[in-house]
Amino acid sequence: xxxxxxxxxxxxxxxxxxxxxxxxxxxxxxxxxxxxxxxxxxxxxxxxxxxxxxxxxxxxxxxxxxxxxxxxxxxxxxxxxxxxxxxxxxxxxxxxxxxxxxxxxxxxxxxxxxxxxxxxxxxxxxxxxxxxxxxxxxxxxxxxxxxxxxxxxxxxxxxxxxxxxxxxxxxxxxxxxxxxxxxxxxxxxxxxxxxxxxxxxxxxxxxxxxxxxxxxxxxxxxxxxxxxxxxxxxxxxxxxxxxxxxxxxxxxxxxxxxxxxxxxxxxxxxxxxxxxxxxxxxxxxxxxxxxxxxxxxxxxxxxxxxxxxxxxxxxxxxxxxxxxxxxxxxxxxxxxxxxxxxxxxxxxxxxxxxxxxxxxxxxxxxxxxxxxxxxxxxxxxxxxxxxxxxxxxxxxxxxxxxxxxxxxxxxxxxxxxxxxxxxxxxxxxxxxxxxxxxxxxxxxxxxxxxxxxxxxxxxxxxxxxxxxxxxxxxxxxxxxxxxxxxxxxxxxxxxxxxxxxxxxxxxxxxxxxxxxxxxxxxxxxxxxxxxxxxxxxxxxxxxxxxxxxxxxxxxxxxxxxxxxxxxxx
Amino acid sequence: xxxxxxxxxxxxxxxxxxxxxxxxxxxxxxxxxxxxxxxxxxxxxxxxxxxxxxxxxxxxxxxxxxxxxxxxxxxxxxxxxxxxxxxx
Numbered sequence: 273x274x275x276x277x278x279x280x281x282x283x284x285x286x287x288x289x290x291x292x293x294x295x296x297x298x299x300x301x302x303x304x305x306x307x308x309x310x311x312x313x314x315x316x317x318x319x320x321x322x323x324x325x326x327x328x329x330x331x332x333x334x335x336x337x338x339x340x341x342x343x344x345x346x347x348x349x350x351x352x353x354x355x356x357x358x359x360x361x362x363x364x365x366x367x368x369x370x371x372x373x374x375x376x377x378x379x380x381x382x383x384x385x386x387x388x389x390x391x392x393x394x395x396x397x398x399x400x401x402x403x404x405x406x407x408x409x410x411x412x413x414x415x416x417x418x419x420x421x422x423x424x425x426x427x428x429x430x431x432x433x434x435x436x437x438x439x440x441x442x443x444x445x446x447x448x449x450x451x452x453x454x455x456x457x458x459x460x461x462x463x464x465x466x467x468x469x470x471x472x473x474x475x476x477x478x479x480x481x482x483x484x485x486x487x488x489x490x491x492x493x494x495x496x497x498x499x500x501x502x503x504x505x506x507x508x509x510x511x512x513x514x515x516x517x518x519x520x521x522x523x524x525x526x527x528x529x530x531x532x533x534x535x536x537x538x539x540x541x542x543x544x545x546x547x548x549x550x551x552x553x554x555x556x557x558x559x560x561x562x563x564x565x566x567x568x569x570x571x572x573x574x575x576x577x578x579x580x581x582x583x584x585x586x587x588x589x590x591x592x593x594x595x596x597x598x599x600x601x602x603x604x605x606x607x608x609x610x611x612x613x614x615x616x617x618x619x620x621x622x623x624x625x626x627x628x629x630x631x632x633x634x635x636x637x638x639x640x641x642x643x644x645x646x647x648x649x650x651x652x653x654x655x656x657x658x659x660x661x662x663x664x665x666x667x668x669x670x671x672x673x674x675x676x677x678x679x680x681x682x683x684x685x686x687x688x689x690x691x692x693x694x695x696x697x698x699x700x701x702x703x704x705x706x707x708x709x710x711x712x713x714x715x716x717x718x719x720x721x722x723x724x725x726x727x728x729x730x731x732x733x734x735x736x737x738x739x740x741x742x743x744x745x746x747x748x749x750x751x752x753x754x755x756x757x758x759x760x761x762x763x764x765x766x767x768x769x770x771x772x773x774x775x776x777x778x779x780x781x782x783x784x785x786x787x788x789x790x791x792x793x794x795x796x797x798x799x800x801x802x803x804x805x806x807x808x809x810x811x812x813x814x815x816x817x818x819x820x821x822x823x824x825x826x827x828x829x830x831x832x833x834x835x836x837x838x839x840x841x
Numbered sequence: 842x843x844x845x846x847x848x849x850x851x852x853x854x855x856x857x858x859x860x861x862x863x864x865x866x867x868x869x870x871x872x873x874x875x876x877x878x879x880x881x882x883x884x885x886x887x888x889x890x891x892x893x894x895x896x897x898x899x900x901x902x903x904x905x906x907x908x909x910x911x912x913x914x915x916x917x918x919x920x921x922x923x924x925x926x927x928x929x
Contacts, residue, residue, distance in 0.1 A: 350902075355868065355902070358865075362861055363861070556910035832928050
C-alpha cells in the first residue's frame with residue numbers, strides 16, 4: 273500500500289512528463305505560431321484550452337471553499353465567471369476574430385487610430401496579467417508544500433521551471449496543446465472525489481443531482497435543508513440565503529461577468545481559431561467545459577460543509593475529542609491553515625458562528641482537504657494535488673504569453689521599433705516571457721500581502737476600461753478616439769480610486785454603510801463601466817467623428833466573409 | 842463590398858442586433874432576474890429538492906448560458922447564409 277506522498281510524486285511527476293513531451297512536439301517556429309498558434313486550432317480543442325486557461329488555481333482550489341462558507345452568496349462567482357462567456361461569444365469574439373490581429377491593444381490602437389490609446393491598453397493588459405499570475409504561482413507553492421512536503425520556495429521553483437520550458441519554447445502553440453492535457457487532468461481531479469463524496473452522502477452518482485437530493489443516512493432530509501438547519505443551530509446565516517445585500521450581489525456578479533469578457537488572456541484565445549464561425553462556436557465549447565466544473569463546485573461546497581461540521585462537532589453536535597481528531601485536522605494544523613483553541617477547556621473541538629466557536633479554518637483548504645475529510649483512498653488525494661498544479665500552470669502559461677506579447681508586439685514592434693524582423697520579434701517575445709516567469713516566481717515566493725485584494729482590481733479594471741472601449745468600437749461607428757480615451761481613463765480612475773481607498777488607505781471604513789449605493793469594492797467595476805460609457809458618449813459628440821477608413825473598418829468587421837487568417841499587418 | 846447593396850448590409854446588421862438583444866435579455870433574466878432579484882420569491886417553489894431561486898443562482902443560470910451561446914451560433918450561421926456573407 274503506497275502512501276499519499278509516493279502517490280503524489282508519481283501522479284504529479286507523470287503529468288509533468290506529459291506536459292513537457294507535448295511542448296517539445298509543438299514548438300513554435302514563427303511569431304504567428306508563438307502568438308496565436310498559427311490561427312489553425314480546432315474550435316473544440318480551442319474551447320478546452322480556453323477552459324483550462326480560464327480555470328485558475330483560484331477556481332480549482334479556492335472557489336468551492338469560498339462557496340462552502342458563503343452559501344447562496346457564492347453564486348456571484350458561479351454566475352459572474354460563466355456569464356461573461358455569453359458576452360464574449362455574442363458581442364466580442366466573432367468581431368475581434370474578423371478584425372484579425374493578435375492582441376487587444378492592437379484592436380484599441382487601430383480602432384481608435386491612436387498610440388496613446390494603444391499604450392493605455394498595453395499598461396492595463398500587463399497590470400491585469402501580473403496581478404493574476406502572482407496568485408497562480410502561490411497556488412503551486414501551497415499544493416507542493418502540503419502534498420510533497422517540500423518547502424514553498426522549492427515548489428514555486430519547480431513550477432517556474434516547467435512553465436518556463438513550455439511557454440517560452442512552445443508559445444501559444446505549445447501552450448494550447450498542453451492546456452488540453454491540463455484540462456483533462458484537472459477535470460478528473462475535480463470530478464473523481466466529487467462523485468465519490470456524492471455517492472457517500474446522497475447515493476447519487478452525479479453531484480449536480482446529489483446536491484438537491486435527500487441524505488443517504490435514511491433520515492429523508494434534503495442536503496440543503498440539513499445545511500440550513502445546521503446553520504441556524506450554529507449561529508450562521510441560512511445556507512440558501514446568504515448575508516450580502518441584493519444590490520451588492522447584483523453589482524459584484526455584473527462586474528465579474530463584464531470583467532471576464534474584458535480580460536486580455538481570455539479574449540486572445542479567440543484569435544487562434546481559423547474562422548469567425550469557429551470563434552463563435554469556440555466560446556460555446558469553452559463554456560461547456562467550464563460549466564462542468566462550475567456546476568460541480570457548489571455541490572462540492574455543500575458536501576464539504578456537511579462533512580466538515582459533522583467530523584468536527586461530532587454526530588451528536590457536542591464536539592469531537594481533540595485527542596481523537598481525524599488526521600486531516602492535525603495534518604492541516606501543521607500548515608497553520610487550521611487552528612483549535614480550547615476556550616471552554618472541555619478537550620473537545622467545536623465549530624460555530626457564535627461565541628461557542630473554537631476553530632479557525634482557512635477557506636482555501638476545503639477542496640484540497642475534502643478527499644481526506646471524506647476518507648477517500650490515497651491516490652484520489654494525489655490526483656487532487658496534480659489537478660491543483662495543472663490549474664495553476666495552465667493559467668500562468670496563458671498569462672505569461674499575454675505579458676510577453678504585450679511587450680514584444682504591442683510595445684516594441686508596434687510602438688518603439690517598428691522595423692525589427694519576425695525573427696528578432698520572436699526572440700524578444702521569448703526573453704520577455706523568461707523575465708515574466710522570474711518576476712512571477714518572485715511574487716509567488718514573496719507574495720505581497722494584498723493578493724486577495726488585487727483580484728478585485730483585475731476584474732474592476734478590465735470591466736471599467738477594456739470592455740466599454742471594445743463594445744463601443746464594434747457597435748458604435750461614431751465613437752472616436754477622444755471619447756474612447758477619456759472614457760477608459762475616467763472609468764479606470766473612478767474604479768481604482770474607490771478600490772484603493774477601501775482596500776488600502778482606509779480598510780476599516782469598508783462597511784456597507786460607507787459604500788456608495790451599498791456597492792462593495794468588488795462590485796464597483798460595474799459602476800466604473802457605466803461611468804466609462806457615459807463619459808465616452810458625451811465626449812464623442814463634442815469632438816469630430818473618426819476618419820472614413822476607420823469607419824470602413826468597423827463596417828467590415830461586422831460580417832464574417834473574408835476573415836482570412838490572423839495577420840501581422 | 843461583400844453585401845450586394847447598402848440596404849442589405851443595414852438589414853443584416855439590424856437582424857443581428859435584434860437576435861443579440863433577445864438573447865441578452867434571457868441572459869439577464871435568468872441570472873440577474875431569477876438568480877438574484879426574484880430569488881427570494883422563487884425560493885417558495887421547489888425543483889428537484891432545490892429552492893428554485895437558489896437553483897437558478899448556483900446551477901440553472903449556467904446551463905442557460907451554454908444553451909444561449911449555441912442558439913446564437915446556429916442562428917448567426919443561418920443569417921450569414923441568408924445574406925450570403927458566410928466564409929468560404
